[in-house]
Amino acid sequence: MRILHLLNHTRRLNGHVHAAVDLACAQSALGHDVMIASEGGDFDDLLARKGIETSVISHQRKPLAVARSLNAARRLVRSWRADLVHAHMMTSAVLAWPACKLAGIPLVTTVHNEFERSAILMGLGTRVIAVSEAVSQSMQKRGISAARLRVVLNGTIGSARFEGRSRVPQELASPSILFVGGQHPRKGLPDLFEAFAIVHARHPAARLYIVGEGPYLDAYREMVSKMDCADAVTFAGAQEDPFQWMAGADIFVLPSHADPAPLVLSEAREAGCAVIGTTVDGIPQLLEQGEAGILVPAKDPARLADALIDLVAKPAHLQLWRDRSQTNIGHLTIERVARETLDVYASALTKGR
Template sequence: MRILHILNHTRRLNGHVHAAVDLACAQVRLGHEVYVASEGGDFDSLLKANGIGTFVVNHRRRIPSLVKALIRLNAHVRDLEFDIVHAHMMTSAVISYPICKVRGVPLITTVHNEFERSATLMGLGTRVIAVSDVVGASMKRRGVSASKLKVVLNGTIGSSRSEGRSEEPKPLRSPSILFVGGLHPRKGLPDLFHAFEAIHGAFPAAHLYVVGDGPYRETYKEMVATLECAEAVTFIGSVSDPYPYMVAADVFVLPSHADPAPLVLSEAREARCAVIGSAVDGIPQLLEHGEAGLLVPPRDPAALAGMLRHLLESPERIASWKQKSQLRIDRLTIERVAKETIEVYRSAMPHPKAVALAT
């Protein structure tokens, strides 16, 4: 099958980029011919190393840029005769839709950021992939028919991004609490800061590490500076691979207010962390609804503090939840994601061609 993935860029900044890159590389390993159209970025060399063709399509939301993108993308779809076009963001879906309609190519869209109003436009796809059950239910409420909507839960284990990564744990102070993600309000970091402040007096040896960057970094550093626990909080900043921090951490915390299906939970579980996540969006599903990780209400620092206290008061309890993180972890492999996605593609194709490709 000849597949074209379209996304805004291939920089490390966004989870949807990681998901799309992982999927494209995994599809090559399954024997498909894969291309990526984007503005380019950090992962282009990885894509090329995995035999994936890349070309530039500018996604800037200006009429002249979009017209040029439409013309360029149409030429690629015409010349390479793709079987499937897979759009990963709203702009990609909008510019792909008329081309796919005219050329009779199925358009697949993946809803990565369901919390955005523009996610409704992902319903333009012949098939719409939701990255968790909660996202699927939300898209149904937005009017996407059940017949075109498919859920493919995110997973990262075994991805090409992880090849050759360091397994050496970072030297963290123990007991260590780790956050990995973008530094912006949706991730709920102030809740974690206040929860850590509440338990710091009882566990003065505990240390909180924040890995990631974003527009609120300085705001959050100023916030932490006013707390008594400030000396026990370290902002690591952006790193190319957070896995060595996860391997070293005692407890991984994701206090999000909204998170459709965060890849970081798959990675934290692979690293055998004891995990605490907020019970919102796709987080419960990625934590086996509380069997593979602990769940707390979102926007509730007191509840989060109580759960941190529950773990830190017993090293044996932390060890137990590290073991529980491995429950049904095989569901979080990128191979499973790739195979399920190929089945979605086949369901969208004209019947005779789909049968031919399946044989």
């Protein structure tokens, strides 16, 4: 099969980019011809090594740029002889839809960021992939029929991005609590800071590590600097591969207010952390509905603190949840994601006949 992926760029530190790159590499490994058309970025060398072609299509939203990109997408679909196009962002779907119509081939879209209003544009797809059951239900409420939706839960284990990665744990003071992600309000970091202040007051040896960057990083640093636990919090910034931090951590926390299906949870589980996540969007599904990780309500620092204290104060309980993080972990492989996605393609191609 000739599969053309369309997304805005291939730069690091964006979850949808990681998911698309992982999928393209896995599809190529399964013997398919794969191309990624985008504005390019950090992963282009990896894609080339994996036999994946790349092409440049601008995703600027200015009228003249959009017109040019529409023409570029149409020409690429025809000249590369794609069997289908897989669009990963809203602008990508808009650019791909007329090209697919003219070529008579299916458009498959993936809803990575369901919380954005423009996600409804992913309904342009012949088939629409939701990255969790929660996202599927949300998109149905927004008018996309269940007949066109398919759920393919995110997973990263075995990703080509991780080949040759070091598994030597980062040395962290124990008990260690780790967050990895963007510094955005929807990630709920102020809740974690408030919860950690409660934990640290009772267990002064506890340490909190924050890996990642984003527009609120300076504000969060300032917020923590005024807290009594400030000396126990480390802002490590962005890391090219945070797996070593996960491998060195006792507890991984994701206090999100909204998170369709965060890839970081499969990495934290693979690293063997005890995991705490909030009961929003795809997080419960990625934690086996509480079997593989502790679930707490979002926006509730007191409940989060209780869960953390239980693990910090009870080494046996901490080990129990480390072990439980491995529950059904084989379901989080990129090979499974690739094969399920190919099943969606087959359904789209059959519909188009």
